[in-house]
Amino acid sequence: MKHFICIFTIALVLVSCKGNDKIVLRSSVGKLNKVMVVANINDWNGDIGKEIRNSFGELVAGLPQPEATLSVSQIAPNGFNSVMKASRNILIIGEGSKDEFFVKKDAYAKPQTVVYLKGKTKQRTVALFKKHEKEIIDIFLAADLKMIQNVFGQTKLDDTQFKTLQNLGISLTLHDKFRTVDDTGEFLWLRHHLTSGIAKTGSNNIILYSLPLENEETVADSIVAVRNRIGKKYIPGSDPETMHMITEEAYTPSTFDAIIDGKKAFETRGKWEVKNDFMAGPFINYTIIDKKNNRIIVFEGFTYAPSVNKRAFIFELEAIAKTMKIK
Structure with missing residues (x-):
């Protein structure tokens, strides 16, 4: 049996x-x-x-x-x-x-x-x-x-909730830990508070906006000037009157050719700092030439995580940038 x-x-x-x-x-x-x-x-x-x-x-x-x-x-x-x-x-x-x-x-x-x-x-x-x-x-x-x-x-945010993405005709794969800092319809700033290890006081940030395409030949040379102008307008320090984000003056960023959503782009890696303050960290910037809509689209990720290595944080921001789809 x-x-x-x-x-x-x-x-x-x-x-x-x-x-x-x-x-x-x-x-x-x-x-x-x-x-x-x-x-x-x-x-x-x-x-x-x-x-x-x-x-x-x-x-x-x-x-x-x-x-x-x-x-x-x-x-x-x-x-x-x-x-x-x-x-x-x-x-x-x-x-x-x-x-x-x-x-x-x-x-x-x-x-x-x-x-x-x-x-x-x-x-x-x-x-x-x-x-x-x-x-x-x-x-x-x-x-x-x-x-x-x-x-x-697997935890993708519904990006139709962001006015700026809707107005610009852009979609991204954003995980659900990101929170809105600013969303004007023309400028988007998202923040993910880091919660593990010594970096728990830090954050990963994404900003996104567009500008008119005036001269394709000068786009790469103007990346630093553009991000400094945007930092002054939208990203203040603890004292908005005297402090705002700038590109670290002691370090020259590196720019490479890139492709985002099949479009010509420039990848820029460098360091940011807050003018008249001690906050600083790395950034990765994608400036994308969108000829169809006669504009450039700028995606930037920057990290604030004192006293810890930041390669993985920047890599995550790069991964998000490369999910971008442009209508």
């Missing part, structure tokens, strides 16, 4: 699984902008590890403290067990029977990005990494951006 029940149970399980052969992956884990490198200790302590650390360790522009583009940790292949395979970003690198470079998504967990890079010799492995280093960094950063955007999408 027991034998019959056992067979019946197995048969029932098999029938219930029929037509549903998908493998359910566990959730991945890992901090933003962090990569686990699976490599032999000799490779990690040698030229391969040196190249990885130098490449991933390039400093993020505009942050007050030096912070690497990607943080790394290393584990030997024989330690790459089930627990470690749950990491969200993984680089598996070393020698192999042939030169190869490829990417797998959701190999052991979800969401997950695993980059495989093998060379016939250590020298070939280093050369192959150098060839693909920018691509590898972009792959990991893009994966983290998508992951954050998906997380924010």
Whole structure:
């Protein structure tokens, strides 16, 4: 009888699984902008590890403290067990029977990005990494951006509540921790109070507005002047008569070409400060050329989080900016 029940149970399980052969992956884990490198200790302590650390360790522009583009940790292949395979970003690198470079998504967990890079010799492995280093960094950063955007999408605010977004014909994926500071119909200022760790006295902020497009050739050169003018008009300090946000005068911002919603844009990273006060922090600014509507649209995120690293906060603001849709 027991034998019959056992067979019946197995048969029932098999029938219930029929037509549903998908493998359910566990959730991945890992901090933003962090990569686990699976490599032999000799490779990690040698030229391969040196190249990885130098490449991933390039400093993020505009942050007050030096912070690497990607943080790394290393584990030997024989330690790459089930627990470690749950990491969200993984680089598996070393020698192999042939030169190869490829990417797998959701190999052991979800969401997950695993980059495989093998060379016939250590020298070939280093050369192959150098060839693909920018691509590898972009792959990991893009994966983290998508992951954050998906997380924010789960608690997305109804952005039709903001007059400025409606008037400008813009939509954004904003998570529900943001609160309105100002929404005039022409200028929007949102704030997310940071509630964890030492940064709980700080905030992430978003401002958004548009200006007429007068001369496309001078847009990039006028970004600092425009943000200083907007800061004086809309972002006061504790004494509005003498204090307002400006671009930090001792630090020259860095500007790069970008694309937002298929449109030409400029990404500017730098530091802000409050004139005649001691408040300061990093900002990321996207100035977008909207030829169809003969205007420029400005999205800026800035962080105030004294005494803590700010890479992750700015990265979250970048992720939000890149969800922008323009009518």
